[in-house]
Amino acid sequence: MSRSVRTALVAALGLALSVFVCHKRxxxxxxxxxxxVAHTLTILLPTGEAHTFAxxxxxFARSTPAVGDxxxxxxxxYQSHSPKAAFEAGYHAATDEPPHGTDRMLQFFAYQHLPEHLQAHSKPFHDLAQTIVDTLPANAERTTALRKLLxxxxxxxxxxxxxxxxxxA
Structure with missing residues (x-):
């Protein structure tokens, strides 16, 4: 948002609001x-099929979306809708997102290839790494936790x- 747009909003609202950056999935x-009236939406699925549901x-009490939103x-x-231009300016498809419970760093915690006497010392770290991936959001801090655990x-x-x-001697 440009400074001129922020200035115009502050003038129109009479309020100075904080600026936020979106990072939601x-x-x-x-x-x-x-x-x-029928309380239904028809959306376009990634397969190209249209799907109608309630x-x-x-x-609809909050507002009625337009076609293309x-x-x-x-x-x-929580279900909502966003105008097409605002949504497309703020989001991009996460086509490369790994499935839940995976992380590229988990490969370094593999222990099955080690001799048995070393597996006993490596496996607890593997298990904790998997727990970290399963229970924490993917972000820089999780990566740092995995690196330090590694x-x-x-x-x-x-x-x-x-x-x-x-x-x-």
Missing amino acids: VLAAPIVVADP PAAGF YFIVYEDG EAKDCAVRARIYKEPERT
Whole structure:
């Protein structure tokens, strides 16, 4: 949002509002028919098929979407819609998103290839890494947690195979 647009909004509203940046992940589909009387929406599925359904109660009480707007379902299940231009300016398709419970870093926690005596020391780190991926949102902090856990796992395995240097007289 440009400074001139912000200034105009502040003047129109008489309020100075904070600026926010969106980073939400949502499910969405373009609306092809909105019928507030029948309380139904028809959306275009990714397969190209049209699907008609009744959105959540109160959906049309807030406003009636236009054809081309997007039907949106947020992570908490809340249903809404967004004007086409606003939605397309703020979101992009997450086609490369890995399935829940996966992370590229998990490959470094594999332990099955290790000799059995080392697997016992590596497996707990694998299990904790999987728990982190399953229970925390994908972000920089989760990646840092996995990197530090990987470093700890490597140290634990090296501690198991460590040999004292031979002393020479």
